Amino acid sequence: MARVFVIGLDGVPEEMLRALCEAGVMPRCAAAIEAGRLARISSTYPPLSSVAWSTVLTGAGPGAHGIFGFVECDPYTYRYTFPLAGDLKAPALWEVLGRAGKRAAFLNVPATYPAPAVNGVLVSGFVAPSLGDAVWPRALLPELEARGYAVDADARLGHTDKGALLDDLARVLDHRRWLIRRVWRDGPWDLFMVVFTGTDRALHFLFDAAEDAAHPLHERVRAYFGMVDAAAGEVLDLVEDGDLLVMLSDHGFGPLRREIRTNDVLAALGFLSFGAEAPADLTTMTAESRAFALDPGRVYLHTRDRFPRARARRSDGLLEEVAAGIERYCAAHGVAGTVLRGRDIYAGPCAGAAPDLLVMGKDGDDWKGRVGAVPAAGTGAFTGCHTFDNAFLLVRSPRAIAPSAPADLTAVAYCVRWHYGIDQ
Structure with a gap:
């Protein structure tokens, strides 16, 4: 055949x-x-x-x-x-x-x-x-x-x-x-x-x-x-x-115009904090943190239903507060990014494990989820x-x-x- x-x-x-x-x-x-x-x-x-x-x-x-x-x-x-x-x-x-x-x-x-x-x-x-x-x-x-x-x-x-x-x-x-x-x-x-x-x-x-x-x-x-x-x-x-x-x-x-460190944006907006002065990963994220990011621009609400150590409770209000904060940051700093709700783009039996928000880069602005080790915004060796x-x-x-x-x-x-x- x-x-x-x-x-x-x-x-x-x-x-x-x-x-x-x-x-x-x-x-x-x-x-x-x-x-x-x-x-x-x-x-x-x-x-x-x-x-x-x-x-x-x-x-x-x-x-x-x-x-x-x-x-x-x-x-x-x-x-x-x-x-x-x-x-x-x-x-x-x-x-x-x-x-x-x-x-x-x-x-x-x-x-x-x-x-x-x-x-x-x-x-x-x-x-x-x-x-x-x-x-x-x-x-x-x-x-x-x-x-x-x-x-x-x-x-x-x-x-x-x-x-x-x-x-x-x-x-x-x-x-x-x-x-x-x-x-x-x-x-x-x-x-x-x-x-x-x-x-x-x-x-x-x-x-x-x-x-x-x-x-x-x-x-x-x-x-x-x-x-x-x-x-x-x-x-x-x-x-x-x-x-x-x-x-x-x-x-x-x-x-590539620049890489945007999503966790730095969340920290600047007051949604994320660390117990260490120079964190290298998420292990020192505080219980009071309400959101964090993983590559590439995947934003998760830090809430008790998914993370037992978290203090925040899940709500549509928190989701929209984080989304609006990222959008304000983009407007204030001339950064390009589209904030999508996970519930709008993911369907199926694994959707509960999906990011709550996804920041999609555009116009050469590439959103990343790393913690530490890279500048808040830059390109490094990448050009694409x-x-x-x-x-x-x-x-x-x-x-x-x-x-x-x-x-x-x-x-x-x-x-x-x-x-x-x-x-x-």
Whole structure:
């Protein structure tokens, strides 16, 4: 039976993809666009890889799959915790296809660590602290270890030597191309999915170079995207006429003007205080605090129903007071941000764990949830930030897909289920 191929280009904005294709930098992607249908789509709330790829893998929003960010806060200790693949509350494609007797390969998909047992192969994407826990089946691990396989580039280079970062991104891309060839040999596959995540790293540190022809690293960034195109082309070479092809990005990118430290804003408004003079995390947050933030701009009411140590009680009045305070801060300081209510954007059995408010950045103002270590407003080494409304989705199908098919990140799981006649 015809197969399904999914190729992810993490963070690549639709307009950049078109421009690079038209400029001849990405000819393989250009040919795929010519043969399929390309659309500009929105990401998830928030537009973050862990959230977005969880939606891709489950066909469900965060309110159903339960992943709202890369980090959460333990309600008793206030220490940071890190959601894992096993924390998904909606069935992922490896479960859906496994039950249907289909074999699948998932290569470098973010938020799939530690690697679950699948009917096929899964090699986790970032964040994957240990390669030993990032590979299924375990029998494949010695080959990756012998190769010195790298899940991710060394992002620290982006802070010290961006040319060296590009070198490392190219090195990791070579590892990815080797993995694609190696795993393909273990087929046949019903689903073959690979995500190229170096594009996200490149655009965080080098968005200015990608956009500015006068930048000294402009041609090197374009050359890197040409390498990604060639790697994607190796997968495209495997696609036959009857197969279903989906290509997508999980969010877009835009120029970064400054990062806004949300917890500093909440402290300035009187909603947040710490017992330590220079807090490094949330563990010294006082019981009197009424709100705090996690990345990226997720605001939680610090109330007794969710945090036993808190003194405040949940109320619509408190929610609106915090929202209005953030909006006043934006107006007074010329900061761009849209304050969304969690109840308006999240639905499903996990909505009770969602942030109460989400501050969505715009116009280059990127809201962060870190405590300490960074200036209240600045950019650091980053020149690009995630955006919500300019991801892309490309579908090439030998058959007409139902008109009810979604035009967002849930389309991947929908198309896979539709292709194999699995109930939605």
